[in-house]
Amino acid sequence: MKHNRFSFFNFNHISLNLSLQNSKGFLYEEIALKIEQQIETGILAPGEKLTSVRKLSQQLDVSMSTAFQAYFSLENKGLIEARPRSGFYVRCQIQHRPVPPKKSITSKVPTEVNIDDLVSRLVGVSENKVEVPFGTARPDSRLLPTHKLNKTLLSVARNSEKEIIEYDFTSGNSFLREQLSFLSFNWGKNLMPEEIVTTTGCMEALNLSLRAVTKPGDTIAIESPTFYGVLQCIESLGLKVVEISTDPDTGICLDELETAITKQDIKACLVISNFNNPLGSCIPDIKKKELVQLLFKHNIPLIEDDVYGDLYFGSKRPITAKAFDEHGMVLLCSSFSKTLAPGYRVGWVAPGKFLNQIKRLKFMTSIASPSLQQMAIAEFIKKGEYTKHLKVLRSTFSRQVLLATQIIIKYFPEGTKVTHPKGGCFLWIELPGNINTLKLYYKAMEFNIEFLPGILFSTQKKFRNFMRISCSLVWENKAEEALKTIGQILLKELK
Amino acid sequence: MKHNRFSFFNFNHISLNLSLQNSKGFLYEEIALKIEQQIETGILAPGEKLTSVRKLSQQLDVSMSTAFQAYFSLENKGLIEARPRSGFYVRCQIQHRPVPPKKSITSKVPTEVNIDDLVSRLVGVSENKVEVPFGTARPDSRLLPTHKLNKTLLSVARNSEKEIIEYDFTSGNSFLREQLSFLSFNWGKNLMPEEIVTTTGCMEALNLSLRAVTKPGDTIAIESPTFYGVLQCIESLGLKVVEISTDPDTGICLDELETAITKQDIKACLVISNFNNPLGSCIPDIKKKELVQLLFKHNIPLIEDDVYGDLYFGSKRPITAKAFDEHGMVLLCSSFSKTLAPGYRVGWVAPGKFLNQIKRLKFMTSIASPSLQQMAIAEFIKKGEYTKHLKVLRSTFSRQVLLATQIIIKYFPEGTKVTHPKGGCFLWIELPGNINTLKLYYKAMEFNIEFLPGILFSTQKKFRNFMRISCSLVWENKAEEALKTIGQILLKELK
Numbered sequence: 001m002k003h004n005r006f007s008f009f010n011f012n013h014i015s016l017n018l019s020l021q022n023s024k025g026f027l028y029e030e031i032a033l034k035i036e037q038q039i040e041t042g043i044l045a046p047g048e049k050l051t052s053v054r055k056l057s058q059q060l061d062v063s064m065s066t067a068f069q070a071y072f073s074l075e076n077k078g079l080i081e082a083r084p085r086s087g088f089y090v091r092c093q094i095q096h097r098p099v100p101p102k103k104s105i106t107s108k109v110p111t112e113v114n115i116d117d118l119v120s121r122l123v124g125v126s127e128n129k130v131e132v133p134f135g136t137a138r139p140d141s142r143l144l145p146t147h148k149l150n151k152t153l154l155s156v157a158r159n160s161e162k163e164i165i166e167y168d169f170t171s172g173n174s175f176l177r178e179q180l181s182f183l184s185f186n187w188g189k190n191l192m193p194e195e196i197v198t199t200t201g202c203m204e205a206l207n208l209s210l211r212a213v214t215k216p217g218d219t220i221a222i223e224s225p226t227f228y229g230v231l232q233c234i235e236s237l238g239l240k241v242v243e244i245s246t247d248p249d250t251g252i253c254l255d256e257l258e259t260a261i262t263k264q265d266i267k268a269c270l271v272i273s274n275f276n277n278p279l280g281s282c283i284p285d286i287k288k289k290e291l292v293q294l295l296f297k298h299n300i301p302l303i304e305d306d307v308y309g310d311l312y313f314g315s316k317r318p319i320t321a322k323a324f325d326e327h328g329m330v331l332l333c334s335s336f337s338k339t340l341a342p343g344y345r346v347g348w349v350a351p352g353k354f355l356n357q358i359k360r361l362k363f364m365t366s367i368a369s370p371s372l373q374q375m376a377i378a379e380f381i382k383k384g385e386y387t388k389h390l391k392v393l394r395s396t397f398s399r400q401v402l403l404a405t406q407i408i409i410k411y412f413p414e415g416t417k418v419t420h421p422k423g424g425c426f427l428w429i430e431l432p433g434n435i436n437t438l439k440l441y442y443k444a445m446e447f448n449i450e451f452l453p454g455i456l457f458s459t460q461k462k463f464r465n466f467m468r469i470s471c472s473l474v475w476e477n478k479a480e481e482a483l484k485t486i487g488q489i490l491l492k493e494l495k
Numbered sequence: 496m497k498h499n500r501f502s503f504f505n506f507n508h509i510s511l512n513l514s515l516q517n518s519k520g521f522l523y524e525e526i527a528l529k530i531e532q533q534i535e536t537g538i539l540a541p542g543e544k545l546t547s548v549r550k551l552s553q554q555l556d557v558s559m560s561t562a563f564q565a566y567f568s569l570e571n572k573g574l575i576e577a578r579p580r581s582g583f584y585v586r587c588q589i590q591h592r593p594v595p596p597k598k599s600i601t602s603k604v605p606t607e608v609n610i611d612d613l614v615s616r617l618v619g620v621s622e623n624k625v626e627v628p629f630g631t632a633r634p635d636s637r638l639l640p641t642h643k644l645n646k647t648l649l650s651v652a653r654n655s656e657k658e659i660i661e662y663d664f665t666s667g668n669s670f671l672r673e674q675l676s677f678l679s680f681n682w683g684k685n686l687m688p689e690e691i692v693t694t695t696g697c698m699e700a701l702n703l704s705l706r707a708v709t710k711p712g713d714t715i716a717i718e719s720p721t722f723y724g725v726l727q728c729i730e731s732l733g734l735k736v737v738e739i740s741t742d743p744d745t746g747i748c749l750d751e752l753e754t755a756i757t758k759q760d761i762k763a764c765l766v767i768s769n770f771n772n773p774l775g776s777c778i779p780d781i782k783k784k785e786l787v788q789l790l791f792k793h794n795i796p797l798i799e800d801d802v803y804g805d806l807y808f809g810s811k812r813p814i815t816a817k818a819f820d821e822h823g824m825v826l827l828c829s830s831f832s833k834t835l836a837p838g839y840r841v842g843w844v845a846p847g848k849f850l851n852q853i854k855r856l857k858f859m860t861s862i863a864s865p866s867l868q869q870m871a872i873a874e875f876i877k878k879g880e881y882t883k884h885l886k887v888l889r890s891t892f893s894r895q896v897l898l899a900t901q902i903i904i905k906y907f908p909e910g911t912k913v914t915h916p917k918g919g920c921f922l923w924i925e926l927p928g929n930i931n932t933l934k935l936y937y938k939a940m941e942f943n944i945e946f947l948p949g950i951l952f953s954t955q956k957k958f959r960n961f962m963r964i965s966c967s968l969v970w971e972n973k974a975e976e977a978l979k980t981i982g983q984i985l986l987k988e989l990k
Contacts (some may be wrong), residue, residue, distance in 0.1 A: 120855055141661050150656035153867075154649060161645035166636050167837045200695050200861040207860055216711040216733060232859045238711060337862075342662045345865045360615055364727045365702055365860070366695040367832075370840045372648075373865055 028069035113235035131448030132482035153376035172198025173374035188319025202335035225457030275308035280421025328352030344373035411487030523564035608730035626943030627977035648871035667693025668869035683814025697830035720952030770803035775916025823847030839868035906982030
């Protein structure tokens, strides 16, 4: 009996595993995590009924409330569903994944970047009204603690009118740098406030970092695919790139990177380490360590973009490559634009031994960033509100990514492959055959549906049959309908 | 009799001039302006007694109140002083001026810029507590409408919480661009909102402009002396410069610029057109027109920094070179950092035909600037508060510049020459003989007095016996004492 298999075999197994760690009984998160793993690995099949809340509480010797909480958190993630007067059922699981891009890059010479024109033609459009914005990486403001954060900002503005009208330090507001220092424990690295420079968003952090460690004409190693904004930034600085293959789960391919390093004069490496844009990959800890060591061996600085790191779906935040940086060779860049307040334009960089260069470049670029938003976010963190908000946002993104996946699998043509990210808000989709997602983009825009075609994410006109769907919007009926519409366009195309 | 000469000869003259324009009698500003001109030209000598308020009102057929207002406004500017129970007296006038830098530059090859190290050693220090900050260009927050502006910001933040948490347009907040469009009438150019891109301060505007019209290795023409921040910015972008001589009154020397253009491959020209930093020069309208035409003839873009343009001491704002830009070749850059709110980090650029390049570069550099401060400043302008505030600030700076000049003339060694700016907040001082102002800088810093040594304002280690004094601080006794202290150090040095 399925029911039995679930309730006895599996939970006994959990029981054995967990009882050693926790003599006071299970936490609901532990129970939920175990069930989630069983759904992912296929032990629990879609449509299968879960054991009742009452039985679960008896079997595991936890309160009814804990059992309910476990199920509710899984329901919230979109993994299970409650059917009226019947109980909880497994919804769906993801079986399809994209193959990683073909490994045929490092034999080529470094490429000039020439993506800006294309991006401007496509992404510029989004200043207009888009009905269903699968194209944008920023969270919809309805998913943000808009009012709460604004109240904090108002109180800071009332109490610090002198501070906010004056220039702040070039290295940034000290209150925020203190709070970032506290947060850095979660990144696996205990950073001091004076090791951090705040910036006008992560984009400025990346810009300053690239300028600190390269000069025009230099070649840098990047992942393929890579966020088009990074490519534009590289282009505007007159840098060349070598694109390195990636695995959709574990990110940049180290063997290939090593080959590139030995063949080319690589001056820096840039990765989005956790929940990559667009790939969703997360470099495992051990591989992060290897990456840092490999680059250090060749005296190559690593620019690490960790802007999605706080958006993990699992139980623990992934650490950063910076955690393994013993020699100050990692420039860790991030911001609050994907998690809390895009419009506040608050980012930062922990530049290791390049601190002085970064400070000087920051001065020459914008003197300093505005204090007010920095102080408001610092206060928000200090009050514990940021952590509280992240919990909700993670659960929302996790649920929405899963819902989108389900619809894609159901309505997109046979042979569609889709990533299964463990965090962030992106799905990277490989379409079958000769589908050109740039054409698809224009067709979808006629329905006011925006996504981003794969061609934007490489310097080599690759990924023509790939697309990026961002699930950072508010999930409404029209989001589901929009995905179905894309699916219908695709089916018509393939006929 | 002096008294007679003043009251009859001069005022009859005004009377003739003005009666045509104004049949209802004089405005106090007109009377004050005329007296100011007489003080400047030496018709009224220092120490001379002015006609009494009663007589002045009778002679010009204006109310006592108008006559008093005229004298008060001159007193506020530091030009005259009231002596108890005696009347108003002329204070002092400036007779000494610096010679322009020697014209020996254009025959040289373009220079690599290498100023950043020096600036960082000196200007970085000012993050610490300086007692008397003659070194800083930003107005002291006590001279700013801190509370009033903050109230505006609070009201904007309360009413627009959704707008401020979201990304704004890359080209900037539209409300602010509308207000800038209105203000642009004062700049002699009717700019449309869509011709403007807002930035994180003027420094970002200059950065984007330089990046839009040059590539690393290019040579640009700049004034000599030039603001060190501009030199740093140029250095960080890998550009070379040709320094062009300047006149302390009328700015960049056009003959020399033309020679440079014919001899070198100049890719852009950058000037601070109005109330130059550090020189205080203001390029006359006719010369601005010639400058724009000369550059257009050679297809060279002009980057115009107008950050001090609103700080005129006379009766009318100088227009910009942009006013003569018929072909979109002038990139006009400015900000509110020197006039209203340094910490708000709000600047802008009107880039002419380089609009699209600037928008793209802005996106790649920081996506967009924060909205809140832009909206607050827009509202402040709309309410007429910005104009009101500028009136007070101009009068304060005008008075302080004059007070500083008086002390410098009195206490600095014989042979000291000092500029006589018509706006802004800087005095550019040439010291006699072999005085090294870098050494003087370190000595003054022992007394917690900061100014900037001349060597910072050129790529060629020139201006070793020059210094820049900024009068944007709050003028207190200790400011006067500090200048006297510098004078004493100098006298000791010369012995």
